[in-house]
Amino acid sequence: MKTILCSILALGSAIAFAGAAEAAGGGTREYKHNHWHFSGPFGQYDKEAVQRGFQVYRTVCASCHAVEQLSFRNLGEKGGPFHLDACPAGVPESTNCSSPSENPVVKALAAEYEITDGPDDTGDMFKRPGLPSDKIPGPYANAQQARAANGGALPPNLALVIKARHHGPNYVYSLLTGYEDAPISVQLGAGQHYNPYFAGDMSQLLKAEYRDEEGHPLEGVEIPQGGVLAMKSPLADGIVDYADEHVPETVDQYAKDVVEFLTWASEPKMEQRKSLGVVTMGYLLILTLILFFSYRAIWSNVEH
Numbered sequence: 001m002k003t004i005l006c007s008i009l010a011l012g013s014a015i016a017f018a019g020a021a022e023a024a025g026g027g028t029r030e031y032k033h034n035h036w037h038f039s040g041p042f043g044q045y046d047k048e049a050v051q052r053g054f055q056v057y058r059t060v061c062a063s064c065h066a067v068e069q070l071s072f073r074n075l076g077e078k079g080g081p082f083h084l085d086a087c088p089a090g091v092p093e094s095t096n097c098s099s100p101s102e103n104p105v106v107k108a109l110a111a112e113y114e115i116t117d118g119p120d121d122t123g124d125m126f127k128r129p130g131l132p133s134d135k136i137p138g139p140y141a142n143a144q145q146a147r148a149a150n151g152g153a154l155p156p157n158l159a160l161v162i163k164a165r166h167h168g169p170n171y172v173y174s175l176l177t178g179y180e181d182a183p184i185s186v187q188l189g190a191g192q193h194y195n196p197y198f199a200g201d202m203s204q205l206l207k208a209e210y211r212d213e214e215g216h217p218l219e220g221v222e223i224p225q226g227g228v229l230a231m232k233s234p235l236a237d238g239i240v241d242y243a244d245e246h247v248p249e250t251v252d253q254y255a256k257d258v259v260e261f262l263t264w265a266s267e268p269k270m271e272q273r274k275s276l277g278v279v280t281m282g283y284l285l286i287l288t289l290i291l292f293f294s295y296r297a298i299w300s301n302v303e304h
């Protein structure tokens with residue numbers, strides 16, 4: 001028993017020690033917290049924010065990042081940013097606007113893109129305007145081309161990044177709004193950009209005067225939080241024009257909106273999932289009540 005206790009204690013202190021060591025190594029800054037419409041068991045997407053976020057994605061991020069598994073039609077599906085319950089004025093009556101493939105907003109949007117299709121009867125590839133059924137095209141033909149254009153770094157598929165990172169929405173929001181000048185103790189290389197929310201090891205970038213002969217950080221030198229990444233701050237105030245003039249055109253607002261869009265892109269069916277959850281809970285509650293009262297009814301005549 002004693003040995004077990006000792007080993008538990010030893011393990012506990014080892015874990016505590018490892019935690020302390022990590023804290024000394026910089027780590028990342030604690031993410032900013034935003035109140036997201038979609039969080040919580042009843043949370044839903046803010047449709048207008050998702051629309052604006054798509055605009056930010058398209059205007060700013062799409063030149064480097066794809067949203068790979070998304071098709072235009074997804075934008076018009078129930079819960080999607082351009083879903084319509086009824087047709088806008090001027091659309092022929094025979095159109096079923098709630099269907100993503102007939103939705104006029106989605107059709108017009110897809111047609112603004114040029115899609116490579118083919119081969120045609122003579123074996124050549126050709127270009128045509130996009131259709132709702134097409135995938136939203138990414139900026140590069142393949143990963144090699146993407147790396148070559150970005151100094152060797154691969155811009156990840158943004159439709160998955162929210163799910164792929166811990167606390168995805170708060171992380172991406174913090175990253176986009178968190179760029180800072182590098183601390184004076186570090187020397188950035190070409191194409192490196194400092195961000196306190198990006199995971200990295202800043203001790204590698206300490207200037208020579210902060211290291212001993214073996215290259216280790218001198219005692220008492222604080223290792224800055226965060227890391228360096230190949231993406232420079234993509235957002236700046238005023239770079240995207242919002243149709244609604246009441247919405248601020250700031251880095252903070254763009255970051256919130258694009259995160260709302262990317263979260264929708266990572267789980268377009270969240271709203272259906274949550275409402276199914278609510279229905280299921282309601283069903284179970286009613287079932288519990290029925291069982292409880294039938295139990296009381298059945299046993300009510302039994303003498304104690």
Ligand code: HEC
Binds near residue numbers: 061
């Ligand atoms: C000029 C090209 C470019 C633009 C524009 C751009 N990015 Fe990036 N982004 C990159 C590259 C390259 C990386 C990979 C960085 C690395 O690993 O060092 C990256 C990485 C990321 C990451 C991943 C960070 C991680 O944890 O790995 C996120 C999230 C991201 N970008 C979001 C965005 C958003 C949102 C926009 C639009 C507002 C945007 N990016 C615009 C090039 C770009």
